[in-house]
Amino acid sequence: QQQVKQSPQSLIVQKGGISIINCAYENTAFDYFPWYQQFPGKGPALLIAIRPDVSEKKEGRFTISFNKSAKQFSLHIMDSQPGDSATYFCAASNPNQFYFGTGTSLTVIP
Amino acid sequence: GAGVSQSPSNKVTEKGKDVELRCDPISGHTALYWYRQSLGQGLEFLIYFQGNSAPDKSGLPSDRFSAERTGGSVSTLTIQRTQQEDSAVYLCASSLVTGISNQPQHFGDGTRLSIL
Numbered sequence: 001q002q003q004v005k006q007s008p009q010s011l012i013v014q015k016g017g018i019s020i021i022n023c024a025y026e027n028t029a030f031d032y033f034p035w036y037q038q039f040p041g042k043g044p045a046l047l048i049a050i051r052p053d054v055s056e057k058k059e060g061r062f063t064i065s066f067n068k069s070a071k072q073f074s075l076h077i078m079d080s081q082p083g084d085s086a087t088y089f090c091a092a093s094n095p096n097q098f099y100f101g102t103g104t105s106l107t108v109i110p
Numbered sequence: 111g112a113g114v115s116q117s118p119s120n121k122v123t124e125k126g127k128d129v130e131l132r133c134d135p136i137s138g139h140t141a142l143y144w145y146r147q148s149l150g151q152g153l154e155f156l157i158y159f160q161g162n163s164a165p166d167k168s169g170l171p172s173d174r175f176s177a178e179r180t181g182g183s184v185s186t187l188t189i190q191r192t193q194q195e196d197s198a199v200y201l202c203a204s205s206l207v208t209g210i211s212n213q214p215q216h217f218g219d220g221t222r223l224s225i226l
Contacts (some may be wrong), residue, residue, distance in 0.1 A: 031212065032212035034214050036217075041219070042219050043114070043201050043203070043217030043218050043219045043220055044201075044216040044217050045217065046215075046216070049214060089152070089153065093212050094212065095207065095212060098143070098158075098212075098215065100152060100153045100155075101152070102151075103150040103151075103152045103153075103163070105150075
């Protein structure tokens with residue numbers, strides 16, 4: 001059973017637009033929800049993370065929205081830039097388990 | 111450096127050979143993870159080490175795969191009798207586990223393994 005479901009698989013956005021990637025989880029014991037960004041030839045790098053006691057976290061152009069009751073969270077990239085083109089992974093964890101989504105390939109067109 | 115270091119960065123070998131992949135985690139990180147990432151695919155969990163506890167080997171795809179972590183630091187992933195389907199990028203990550211709250215995983219840049 002896939003613990004974290006991520007969509008869409010791929011996304012194309014115009015420069016300046018908003019990119020939105022969604023994730024859903026099943027296990028209510030998860031208490032940490034990070035997003036990772038991966039460029040070709042590199043390992044994933046932590047982008048932003050949230051804990052379930054808040055509904056939103058913003059860092060620059062990147063925002064996580066968290067809906068605890070729906071067991072869903074999403075990444076919003078405002079004013080998307082070509083340099084944001086990468087693969088994005090959501091994840092969900094507790095101290096004993098760590099699960100990644102299947103990834104979203106984002107392409108931002110100049 | 112201060113990050114997770116993996117070696118070699120690239121490895122090409124013939125089918126049937128054994129390979130060893132090395133991971134140096136961030137100093138002080140007690141948790142270490144191995145993942146496999148096929149071209150354009152997600153992260154496939156392989157094995158997890160936490161402190162002195164027995165490793166979680168639930169993700170290892172076959173008995174040709176094994177891993178060890180010596181002295182709670184450096185880890186080696188060994189693939190015996192390699193097959194072409196083993197071709198992938200093998201990623202290592204480490205994290206500081208407090209047991210109370212989670213900390214992010216920090217990844218190396220991986221070893222790109224190609225089996226001819």
